[in-house]
Amino acid sequence: MIRFEHVSKRYPDGTTAVDDLSFEVAEGELVTLVGPSGCGKTTTMKMMNRLIEPTSGRILLDGEDISTVDPVQLRRRIGYVIQQVGLFPHKTVLDNTATVPHLLGWKRGKGRERAAELLDLVGLDPGVYGDRYPDQLSGGQRQRVGVARALAADPPVLLMDEPFGAVDPVVRERLQSEFRKLQSTLRKTVLFVTHDMDEAVRLGDRIAVYGAGRIEQFDAPAAVLGAPATEYVADFVGADRGLKRLSVTPIEESDLEQPPVVRLDDPVADAARRLRASDARWAVVLDGEDNLHGWISAEHTQLAGTVRDHARRMEAWLPVGAPLKQAFATMLQHDAGWIAVIDERGDGRFLGVLTPATLHEALRRSTTADARDVARSEVELETVSGR
Ligand code: ADP
Numbered sequence: 291m292i293r294f295e296h297v298s299k300r301y302p303d304g305t306t307a308v309d310d311l312s313f314e315v316a317e318g319e320l321v322t323l324v325g326p327s328g329c330g331k332t333t334t335m336k337m338m339n340r341l342i343e344p345t346s347g348r349i350l351l352d353g354e355d356i357s358t359v360d361p362v363q364l365r366r367r368i369g370y371v372i373q374q375v376g377l378f379p380h381k382t383v384l385d386n387t388a389t390v391p392h393l394l395g396w397k398r399g400k401g402r403e404r405a406a407e408l409l410d411l412v413g414l415d416p417g418v419y420g421d422r423y424p425d426q427l428s429g430g431q432r433q434r435v436g437v438a439r440a441l442a443a444d445p446p447v448l449l450m451d452e453p454f455g456a457v458d459p460v461v462r463e464r465l466q467s468e469f470r471k472l473q474s475t476l477r478k479t480v481l482f483v484t485h486d487m488d489e490a491v492r493l494g495d496r497i498a499v500y501g502a503g504r505i506e507q508f509d510a511p512a513a514v515l516g517a518p519a520t521e522y523v524a525d526f527v528g529a530d531r532g533l534k535r536l537s538v539t540p541i542e543e544s545d546l547e548q549p550p551v552v553r554l555d556d557p558v559a560d561a562a563r564r565l566r567a568s569d570a571r572w573a574v575v576l577d578g579e580d581n582l583h584g585w586i587s588a589e590h591t592q593l594a595g596t597v598r599d600h601a602r603r604m605e606a607w608l609p610v611g612a613p614l615k616q617a618f619a620t621m622l623q624h625d626a627g628w629i630a631v632i633d634e635r636g637d638g639r640f641l642g643v644l645t646p647a648t649l650h651e652a653l654r655r656s657t658t659a660d661a662r663d664v665a666r667s668e669v670e671l672e673t674v675s676g677r
């Protein structure tokens with residue numbers, strides 16, 4: 291979808307802002323560009339919509355060299371969201387959002403209809419906010435309008451340059467999770483600039499870590515965190531990258547352990563036998579539909595009756611695909627030595643359990659699966675020391 295080929299930008303004063311940049315972004319992919327101030331992120335974005343021309347190299351959009359495309363035409367295919375939003379102060383929220391449809395010559399009614407739809411999409415009730423002016427909104431709300439406006443003409447590509455940089459951390463986290471949800475349905479091709487590694491990890495399908503004018507590593511979040519390509523990247527992602535990795539590594543079915551399983555209507559004596567056979571202290575209890583009911587402990591299997599009479603409800607469970615961090619948090623919250631994992635998208639079927647040991651294995655998988663030459667011992671040392 292987007293392809294940079296040996297792109298460099300030298301400003302007239304001799305500053306090399308971007309040096310021999312090559313990368314590709316697939317359709318529907320969200321790539322975060324992260325790096326310290328002045329490393330060339332904004333320059334990269336502005337070359338994409340031809341606000342700045344590269345000194346050398348070329349940029350392709352959908353296979354087409356953008357230097358041959360009329361900039362105005364080009365920008366209709368590229369939504370642009372910046373930190374200072376740039377809303378027109380004398381226009382209402384609705385009219386601000388309808389700016390591009392208006393420029394494209396849509397009928398006024400149709401443009402406003404589309405604008406209302408988009409405000410709704412970004413969590414602003416058009417009935418409440420549509421007629422307000424930008425200075426009657428909070429910073430977070432203004433950013434939402436900025437996103438809505440960029441989406442108005444339904445461009446396939448979005449450029450977002452530190453869009454949430456100016457709002458406080460709580461609002462920023464909310465905007466991030468809303469945007470991620472939005473992106474999971476819209477599937478735009480997005481370049482998202484940030485100087486915040488946490489934001490890059492949270493939002494990016496892949497991350498481009500910028501050093502001075504160059505990309506030091508371009509990879510999935512788990513790979514950047516688990517196997518930084520250079521000393522610089524390791525420094526930049528920080529000492530808590532092990533923790534960060536927890537939030538980008540999903541629970542997979544193959545991570546799970548299979549404890550003994552009994553049914554609600556089984557006699558307790560059967561459960562006792564099952565536990566003895568596998569030398570386990572508890573079993574998972576399922577109902578007739580294979581859905582998770584709870585668990586039964588070995589002590590209770592000395593008693594009479596059916597499993598139903600003695601089983602306890604299970605509170606600590608997660609859907610497969612949830613991040614390991616959530617698994618870890620759930621374990622702590624319920625003071626549980628294990629948690630059940632179910633297939634939420636399917637029919638809620640029980641899949642297995644995650645224990646501290648399997649959690650650790652899964653975390654290790656997130657680094658080594660990445661076919662990178664990281665010595666196993668190195669990875670082990672890191673996980674043991676908790677870095
Ligand atoms: P970032 O967005 O990562 O903070 P920029 O792309 O804005 O970085 O800037 C990259 C480098 O180019 C910086 O050293 C900056 O000072 C320089 N730069 C940006 N714009 C200009 C300009 N118009 N003229 C000269 N130097 C510039």
Ligand code: MG
Nearest residue numbers: 328331332333
């Ligand atoms: Mg910038």
